[in-house]
Amino acid sequence: MIMDHGLVIVPAGAGAGKTHRIKTQLSDWIKRGVVRPERILAVTFTEAAAGELRERIRSGLLADGLVSEAMAVERAYVSTIHGLGLRLLTEHALAAGASPQPRHLGDAERDLLVRQALAHAKSLDPIKAEPERFGYEANWQKGETVEDSLRSRVLSMIDLLRGLGDKGRDRGLLAPALSRLDTIYGTVLSDPTAARNALEAAIQTMVATFPAGGMAQITAKTNVEKLEKDLALFKRVHRAPDVLNRDWKLWNDLRSLFVSNRSSKTPEGYDDLATAIMAAADVLPVHPGPLADAKLHLSCLVSCAQEVMEAYESRKKALGLIDFADMITGAERLLRTDPAVRQAVLDEIDCVIIDEFQDTNPVQFALLWQIGAYATRTLLVGDVKQSIMGFRAPTRACRRLWRRRTQIQPSRSIATGDRRRL
Template sequence: MTELSIVPAGAGAGKTHHIQETLTQWVREGKVRPERILAVTFTEAAAGELRQRIRGALVADGNLQAALAVERAYVSTIHGLGRRLLVEHAFAAGSSPQQRLIAEDEQDLLIRRSIAENEALNELSRNLGAHGYRGSFTSDDTAEDSFRKTLLGVIALLRTLGPRGGDPAMADFVEASIRKGYRQPVGTSEALAAALQKAVGALLLAFPRSLADDAGSAAAKTAFRDNFRALKQAEQLLSSGRKDWRSWQRLRDLRQSKRGSPTPDGYDDLAGAVMAAADTLAYHPGPLEDAVSHARALVEGAQSAMADYETRKRELGVIDFGDMVTNAARIAMRPSAPLRSAQER
């Protein structure tokens, strides 16, 4: 049969019922023998329910022979089917038929070792703060934990792509996508930084202390205090040549004169100049280049770590849940796949 139906639906939408009705109807019409049914789901419970529903519908039809034959049908999870293919066609795939499913803690250890020994990621991991990785005050997660979670997410995503996930051109594709979605840069990083540094310096020279003490409301006091802290931090960063785009972002919205909390003469103009200089962040070339280098490092590092992880698994003779799907798909897609030959016979 070459008929293909795609039914996109969320949880609880009736996918299992639809599959059961379709398979039952095929049996009724003689399109497929009950024992030749192959159906996959995501959980063992759903697989058992699907088999029971098909059998029950055939019993209701009075077709007891077909209902009994359903017991010989293969109804399983997607991972169960994948593992069966890997075992039955192991030699053709060049692997052991007795591969062990790796435990979750073993998998985590192998991936961590692959990451730790990965030169492509060392430069990135040495400067996590510059790429936005921070620890959490609400949990025990560190910047390293945040980075590792992001990297593991990239690895998981690449693995779902099968062989394409390891394609060296993937990093180029990611870079092109980022550049396409980013506003065309204007100016140079040095000139834009110098302009902001000049504006910040002029404001702090004219008003060397926070306006919070003279503010007329609690909200104004908080805003002026935060603004002054952001200005001082930016002054230090800019003078040292360090990059922190969050610092630029904080300077894009400074408190100015409002009813009940007027500012001294000249403050609003100087603050406006700072905000105008900081607003160049929207088309600053620096964040774009940082985003590109960050993304490339993640993709290339993830691919390298992924390749090392695969090597370690082969040496240990183990597979993980992802292998049950991707490796089985690779076997089924081979032009001379044993599975295809068996079906033809």
């Protein structure tokens, strides 16, 4: 368990006593009169978990003989994080610039609006022109076309960026991502043209020397098939050498060719030519071409996602609609930009409990932190082993942000004996 003034963090895995910790902490606060049951704000991530959390709180108080307090828990606000966001936007609709009675957008309607915006997006045109170049293929087993595959990737990028809140629409988001690609890729060839010409020359020599491939002396069917595939690669380059300017999968295939083994011998001289081709193609990991394509691909995806998001947001606002992501991003923006609203929320609660904290994405974390960091008492519970986003990083962030806040407002950090005890 980690304690920092009014912040209590419980990394609670299976068998670690998470339920017991919540019950005992709340009972202690309530017995000492620093928390009133009806002024508890508790948040989790599913309706079932919210109901279970309320029952945990109630049963803990009943076990300690606090019957009236247990009954008062019914008036506490225990909900999912989306329920919390919707409540904030509804109760403070004027400050949020939103409808006091927004209509929730169903999944089918959401997909329709997004697909309409995507159909008019121009940022994706370079990928649409050559989708296979960027790794998009049809999956006939799933009944997916190349267009379906590309659309799915864009929708995933949109979900990812919306998970960043307002930052997801920041045009400056792309530059550090591209810089990160450069760093990961590392040093590149100084003369990629020479590398490309060397590979073409090695292949042309192979085709001129062995126009039918190296299969003449091979009897094993499996090895014949391998040599046939290699020959197809050679002929593809022979017919259209420009393919080496953009087909990095072809380069990669040329890095691994069949050569003689103990059971199968190719014609004399074949292995030397094949080895020369593989050596020429083996510069691929430092060739700047794949990096350039990767950066173009990322640029198109991010720009397209942001373009679609802008059109989607405008359309929703015009129609008075709201989706699940809006409940989080809108509420986070409201609390971050309007301290009066945030204070009004804090004035109604004595403590904040956030269960399954490891499940927060960045914008969910930001929303909860707008309340948790300023509340008099905050209890965070999460399980490292069940984390998708990584509970340890938010935990460190919590402690770091909490210290920063208490340095700015020291009177709040040590104002009561209860806070000193924590």
